[in-house]
Amino acid sequence: MEARVRTAAASIWGRQFRSTLIDGRQIDAYAELDDKHSVAIEVTQKKDINKVQEDLNKLIHVRNCNFNSRYKQTECLCVTEYDPTPAMRAVGQKINIDVISAQEFQARFLPFDSYDAIRKTVPFGSAIDPETGQKDTANYVSVSFITQKGGEADATIISDKVTSGKILVLTGEYGTGKSKCIEHIYNSLAKGAWTDLKFPVAIDLRKCWGLRDRYEIIRRHLQDLNIAAHSEAFIRAYNSGMLLLLLDGFDEMGVQLWSDDAGALQALRSDALAGVRDLVSYQKNGILVCGRDHYFDSNDELLAALGLANSSVEILKSKDEFTFEEISEFMTLNGREGDIPEWLPRKPLTFEFFLRVLHDVDPRLTDEIDLVSFWDMLINAVCEREARIHSSFDVETIKKILIEVAAVTRIKPGNVGPLSLSEIQSAFERVVGHAPIDQASVLLQRLPGLGRTAADSEDRQFVDTYMLDGLRASNVLDIIERKDSRQWGSNWFNPLSENGLLICGRKLGSLSLVDSAISICKANRNARNQTLALDVIGSILVSGISDISFGGIYVEGGHASVLDFSHARLSGIQVSDSVLERVIISSAAVADLSLTNNEIGILEGISNQGAIPDWMQNNTVEVFSSVATTSRIRAANLSPTQKVLVTVLRKTFFQKGAGRKEEALLRGLGTLVKAGVLDKIVGKLISEGILTKEKGQEGNLYVPVRSETRRAGKMLAELSLSKDPIWEFVTEL
Numbered sequence: 001m002e003a004r005v006r007t008a009a010a011s012i013w014g015r016q017f018r019s020t021l022i023d024g025r026q027i028d029a030y031a032e033l034d035d036k037h038s039v040a041i042e043v044t045q046k047k048d049i050n051k052v053q054e055d056l057n058k059l060i061h062v063r064n065c066n067f068n069s070r071y072k073q074t075e076c077l078c079v080t081e082y083d084p085t086p087a088m089r090a091v092g093q094k095i096n097i098d099v100i101s102a103q104e105f106q107a108r109f110l111p112f113d114s115y116d117a118i119r120k121t122v123p124f125g126s127a128i129d130p131e132t133g134q135k136d137t138a139n140y141v142s143v144s145f146i147t148q149k150g151g152e153a154d155a156t157i158i159s160d161k162v163t164s165g166k167i168l169v170l171t172g173e174y175g176t177g178k179s180k181c182i183e184h185i186y187n188s189l190a191k192g193a194w195t196d197l198k199f200p201v202a203i204d205l206r207k208c209w210g211l212r213d214r215y216e217i218i219r220r221h222l223q224d225l226n227i228a229a230h231s232e233a234f235i236r237a238y239n240s241g242m243l244l245l246l247l248d249g250f251d252e253m254g255v256q257l258w259s260d261d262a263g264a265l266q267a268l269r270s271d272a273l274a275g276v277r278d279l280v281s282y283q284k285n286g287i288l289v290c291g292r293d294h295y296f297d298s299n300d301e302l303l304a305a306l307g308l309a310n311s312s313v314e315i316l317k318s319k320d321e322f323t324f325e326e327i328s329e330f331m332t333l334n335g336r337e338g339d340i341p342e343w344l345p346r347k348p349l350t351f352e353f354f355l356r357v358l359h360d361v362d363p364r365l366t367d368e369i370d371l372v373s374f375w376d377m378l379i380n381a382v383c384e385r386e387a388r389i390h391s392s393f394d395v396e397t398i399k400k401i402l403i404e405v406a407a408v409t410r411i412k413p414g415n416v417g418p419l420s421l422s423e424i425q426s427a428f429e430r431v432v433g434h435a436p437i438d439q440a441s442v443l444l445q446r447l448p449g450l451g452r453t454a455a456d457s458e459d460r461q462f463v464d465t466y467m468l469d470g471l472r473a474s475n476v477l478d479i480i481e482r483k484d485s486r487q488w489g490s491n492w493f494n495p496l497s498e499n500g501l502l503i504c505g506r507k508l509g510s511l512s513l514v515d516s517a518i519s520i521c522k523a524n525r526n527a528r529n530q531t532l533a534l535d536v537i538g539s540i541l542v543s544g545i546s547d548i549s550f551g552g553i554y555v556e557g558g559h560a561s562v563l564d565f566s567h568a569r570l571s572g573i574q575v576s577d578s579v580l581e582r583v584i585i586s587s588a589a590v591a592d593l594s595l596t597n598n599e600i601g602i603l604e605g606i607s608n609q610g611a612i613p614d615w616m617q618n619n620t621v622e623v624f625s626s627v628a629t630t631s632r633i634r635a636a637n638l639s640p641t642q643k644v645l646v647t648v649l650r651k652t653f654f655q656k657g658a659g660r661k662e663e664a665l666l667r668g669l670g671t672l673v674k675a676g677v678l679d680k681i682v683g684k685l686i687s688e689g690i691l692t693k694e695k696g697q698e699g700n701l702y703v704p705v706r707s708e709t710r711r712a713g714k715m716l717a718e719l720s721l722s723k724d725p726i727w728e729f730v731t732e733l
Helices: 002-013 049-070 086-094 102-109 112-119 155-163 178-191 214-224 228-239 262-272 274-281 299-305 324-333 348-360 363-368 371-389 395-411 421-432 439-445 465-482 498-510 514-523 530-541 630-635 640-653 662-666 677-687 706-721 725-731
Strands: 018-022 025-032 037-044 073-080 098-101 144-147 152-154 167-172 199-204 243-248 287-292 313-318 450-452 460-462 547-556 569-576 579-584 589-596 599-604 620-625 691-696 699-704
Touching (some): 002 018, 002 037, 002 228, 025 049, 049 086, 102 112, 112 199, 112 228, 155 178, 155 243, 167 178, 167 299, 178 243, 178 287, 199 214, 214 228, 214 274, 243 274, 262 274, 262 299, 274 287, 299 313, 371 395, 371 498, 395 421, 395 460, 395 465, 460 465, 465 498, 465 530, 498 530, 514 530, 514 547, 530 569, 620 706, 640 677, 640 699, 640 706, 640 725, 677 691
Parallel strands (some): 037 073, 167 287, 167 313, 199 243, 243 287, 569 589, 599 620
Antiparallel strands (some): 018 025, 144 152, 144 313, 450 460, 691 699
């Protein structure tokens, strides 16, 4: 306790305090302020008025000796570990010496307890309740973050490193829990603040626009909390190296201009962070700063802009999705049980929003919350979140900008990008009608759903594929509603995914646009963009309409992710010389339908070449399968372990992508997956040479060995009839 009092006193008076022998009396904390003034402090832990009187007598002796022999004024204090009794205080008052508790002394040094009580009531960064706009009160789920060396660190490790004086930068996409992590770390550090004499200060950088000085940032932060009177005390603590800085939102500091020149934009970003750079440069203790990872073009630019280029800095990246264990913990903490929809993204913000929706709706309507209805609620919530940050833009404008940016990815070789700065600016201008300035510049540099293509690249790409699917679907709907002919002249490489088709199809049905969509496809029969035509057809097939007459639509040379003929009685379609990743013909009821000369990845509904119907001629089929979707797998007459194997094979071999993360393999299986089962099954697949395990940026990736595609497809086709050693192994588990 004496050491803490000496440290606190040093911050208050700006001098080093020591236990010192003064005129025959040992004083617990003593310092000479100048030739005419000194401070003497006695510290007592024993709750005894006699002990207090003894300490007061020592202080009186020192005060008298200093004045009589040196003409020096001595300020005296008696600090107790406990709350002094009225009698103790009265004894001190008689001789003009304050008898105060350690807590009262601490408040004189730094009113951290007052700060802490207020700070916990206001939002941390973007951790805001989407309905009330107030602080998000959801329970924090402990997640791990990826280190530069490929390891993992959780909030406890980060807290320890900050306390020990380390500098850390945490980057990640929107909705991955950065602000909730900052809040959790703040609460952890605050508990030990007085013990360690290291005091966390959590600053929302979005509220520090235009500030260029470290002291301005501290004052603005305290002013926002209505405790501006404490500013000087916190500045003294900062200068003494007793503050731990938690800085949230370096991407929200307000670049006022936009340029499609990468060098000019870097200079603008650096200038916007001048105040943060000043604050960080003079900080003498631990720092944690976070923001969206695609705001800067490279880690080198990030570190330079924050004033950390010459420091020993550890950069951490948040995972884009919850792991299976984190999902379970999140469900438990929020009092939820049951299966999780296969389509639900595992991003923390999205997951929390889904549970909030479930809580708010009538339990009898829970089953009506599907991928399509949830998409509408989610995109509105995301855009409302951005609109609160960028008040110059309304929800609809932000949504339209995102749709335009997503539309550009249709012509990209990598499906999700890359997107150049000029392409993002052009998308903005098509929506708003002018070049981005002021808040628009900030918005474009931190658009939700986007990320950097590489650590040293200025290009961006979509990292949230659920968002990309929905935005692309919205773009197709806009084309149909506006009868926009411009996109029919494009050459789209990337079709709508299964999720996008469902969103687009249901909306075509609910908005009564199916007939209009069919007419537009027929009118553009000879147009270049036949992938758009297949998008429209694929969407109509899953629109929920039971009888569909396409009236003789002909498509040649397109690309479709899924054509599902199992939901309706339909007629009047011809598709030829196209790439069809997946065709579903289970229970198909068709007339005047023709698929010829197409490349089909997986044909679902039949198990071999001999069962192909007459309306399918001269197609190349890579794999036949009688079961393909997770929902059908769950309904099939298979054991739980067999269902897990089928799901793993389907997701690794017969869905788009080079590999799958572990948590992605588990989606849609719910309680089928028991502890250790997946490890055994995946281990067997690896030992048999079916899969390989590779190290990804966010954990292990399971990659299919393409030479084993037919073996995997044969197991999917035969199911319970399979004699494959892998199938037999899994059956015995």
